[in-house]
């Protein structure tokens with residue numbers, strides 16, 4: 001049997017969901033037809049912060065449509081959730097839930113990095129965007145991207161960056177992201193096994 005407050009804790013959001021109510025989707029209204037927003041994502045859908053219980057709602061299976069997730073146990077997942085939650089104002093893992101079946105069907109993360117430059121400013125990084133393949137082509141990708149992008153603006157980031165495959169440049173460009181001439185290289189050094 002679990003601890004008495006286990007159920008409540010499992011539904012505790014990773015961050016304060018009230019911030020999502022402050023996002024001004026009027027700024028990006030023209031990108032959506034029909035118009036949607038984080039608070040009105042469409043019938044049967046909800047945009048909200050990640051919760052511990054999302055382990056049982058297909059969150060990791062969803063991420064496996066983005067990249068290799070590995071065999072992550074519930075204990076590992078909860079430990080990582082707690083680690084993220086213990087870094088305030090840093091991790092904003094945001095999901096779309098299909099309320100008709102309780103499954104997590106979209107996700108994206110804003111990571112906020114604290115800087116000394118620009119007067120001790122903060123910047124955002126857009127990470128791990130994914131929509132369940134049976135829900136694609138219905139604006140949900142644009143919705144989850146714009147949710148965390150407006151979130152970055154709301155949280156005073158001076159910029160938001162991302163890296164993506166070439167085929168997704170048109171999608172991100174349509175949402176205001178741009179390649180800056182002479183300053184758009186993405187480089188990496190890998191410490192895991194070289195990808196085959």
Ligand SMILES: CC(=O)SCCNC(=O)CCNC(=O)[C@H](O)C(C)(C)COP(=O)(O)OP(=O)(O)OC[C@H]1O[C@@H](n2cnc3c(N)ncnc32)[C@H](O)[C@@H]1OP(=O)(O)O
Pocket residue numbers: 065066126127128129130131132135136137138139140141142143162163164165167168171
């Ligand atoms: C920063 C990052 O995380 S980059 C990683 C992005 N994630 C992935 O590649 C994971 C696998 N792919 C997916 O999960 C989805 O295909 C997503 C998230 C990229 C798009 O989700 P969708 O819900 O289908 O997006 P949505 O319906 O909002 O489509 C928006 C536009 O992007 C275009 N688009 C969507 N997916 C792709 C794709 N794979 N290649 C090219 N264009 C695409 C659509 O054609 C659409 O264009 P339109 O507005 O001109 O009609």
